[in-house]
Amino acid sequence: MPARRLKKTPAHLEITAFINLIVVLVPFLLSVAVFTNLSVIDLALPAQSNEQIQKLDPNKPLKLEVIVRSRWVEVNDKHGGRLIDPPIPNLATGPDVRTLSAAMQMIKQKYPQHDDASLLAENDIPYESIVHVMDAVRAGYQVQDKKIVVTDYFPNISVGDAPVVRQ
């Protein structure tokens, strides 16, 4: 008589419930997930937009003005004269933020205690250019010992109108 041998079928995992759960969870989490992180840039606005109140403080060594025009970016000190001469010409895509960032680094080295800057823009400058210039003025990347660190240049930025060019 032949030996009775049980025919063994391979063990099956009952994972249907698990798959159900996953199939529901994945679309839900995908719909909830955020892929673009939002952040903010704080502005340091003067309390009132009244020019008379704002007096030049003689104790401050520098009143940095970055004037964004449609064709170039000027970096001035309100007390006197241009800090970067000639002005930085714009690229086809907008203001030349790399050159501006380098200029800011230079100025920051000269005035390490200074934190304020005014960004003055012409009427037709797009918002995107303003934000890019603010980025360049606010902080920059520097290489220190094979590491890239973020250095604050002039984080207190206020925004205003650019003075009209005298022809």
Add this chain to the structure above:
Amino acid sequence: MKPLTPLQRRNERKGRDQNAVDMNLVSLIDVFTILIFFLLSNSGAVETLASPRAVKLPESQSQKVPKETLLVVVTGTEILVNSKVVASVADAMRVDGDVVEPVKAALDVEASREVIRKESEADSKRVTIMADKDIPYRLLKKVMVSAARAGYSDVSFAVRQRFEP
């Protein structure tokens, strides 16, 4: 023919009944499980600002976390205060002065609300401007001046985060 033993009959029946298609789902489950852990860990950060579809925000390297403040949205066509349309961009551009009256009026209403919690008092005078990246400075200035006139002197710009060393 010899009749089958009960055990053999059972085995045979089992073999006959087992006609369900055996799908190999192992790799699918692998992927899904990894995806779930990724998404779960990713969604840990709660967003205070919802990213709108109609507004293309400019990119910036700023990493400041947005606070819960009053939100003024400037799209390509409309100005919204607290997600209510208050003025159209075309009208605002046509205004001669710097103050856009409907925007200021809407902000005045928001400013007149009493602050219940002491902690949020400092934030009640802040406003976050979420503006399309293509709007000109002229319009941005009008929105900012309107906000300042309504008492919102602390302005922040909402931007999209970008990392570029």
